[in-house]
Amino acid sequence: MATSSSPAKTRAGDTIEVGVIGSARIDPGDPRYADAERLGRALAAEGWTVVTGGYGGMMGATCAGAAAPRGPTVGLPMSDWKHLTPHESNAELRWAVDYAERIRLLLASDVVVALPGGIGTLSEAAMVWAAAQTEPDAAQLILVGEQWRELRDAIGTGLVVDSDDLALARCVSTVDDVVGAIHQALHRPGNARGARG
Numbered sequence: 001m002a003t004s005s006s007p008a009k010t011r012a013g014d015t016i017e018v019g020v021i022g023s024a025r026i027d028p029g030d031p032r033y034a035d036a037e038r039l040g041r042a043l044a045a046e047g048w049t050v051v052t053g054g055y056g057g058m059m060g061a062t063c064a065g066a067a068a069p070r071g072p073t074v075g076l077p078m079s080d081w082k083h084l085t086p087h088e089s090n091a092e093l094r095w096a097v098d099y100a101e102r103i104r105l106l107l108a109s110d111v112v113v114a115l116p117g118g119i120g121t122l123s124e125a126a127m128v129w130a131a132a133q134t135e136p137d138a139a140q141l142i143l144v145g146e147q148w149r150e151l152r153d154a155i156g157t158g159l160v161v162d163s164d165d166l167a168l169a170r171c172v173s174t175v176d177d178v179v180g181a182i183h184q185a186l187h188r189p190g191n192a193r194g195a196r197g
Contacts, residue, residue, distance in 0.1 A: 019051040022058025022115030036061035039175040044071020060087035140185035
């Protein structure tokens with residue numbers, strides 16, 4: 001693994017891309033917004049490309065945090081969402097024509113970090129989690145915060161899953177724990193279990 005002074009590389013030699021998902025409804029002044037900015041700066045300091053949904057809230061905060069030290073940033077806006085404007089901190093935009101394409105672009109990340117969010121964030125995290133369960137070299141999932149840990153535990157209690165399934169969704173307490181968790185995920189990726197009946 002390269003040091004933070006040069007971009008970290010995947011096995012294929014490409015720069016590591018870290019997807020960050022979270023609520024578009026959280027505004028500046030909310031402590032969670034400042035956390036997202038701090039996360040963006042930390043990811044950029046590692047030389048990783050930050051990929052977000054491309055809009056405001058937690059996405060914009062993370063993107064702005066990464067862009068401040070000139071870290072590479074990518075947004076995944078939707079071409080049909082004419083009522084929204086992509087955040088100004090996106091250095092690159094990868095437009096999606098529909099939600100399925102947007103998820104496909106997100107799944108191309110090496111790791112996806114889930115910050116506080118709502119139904120959209122939950123659905124994106126679930127897709128990343130499902131892909132990690134069945135696809136080799138899928139994005140690794142990191143959930144940030146006690147709410148995600150409680151939800152993961154509830155899934156373990158209420159759905160048909162086992163401890164290996166739950167381990168694919170790594171939980172950390174705060175954004176300050178994310179960089180270390182990403183390094184662990186990249187060194188010890190989850191093992192896809194393949195399709196099961």
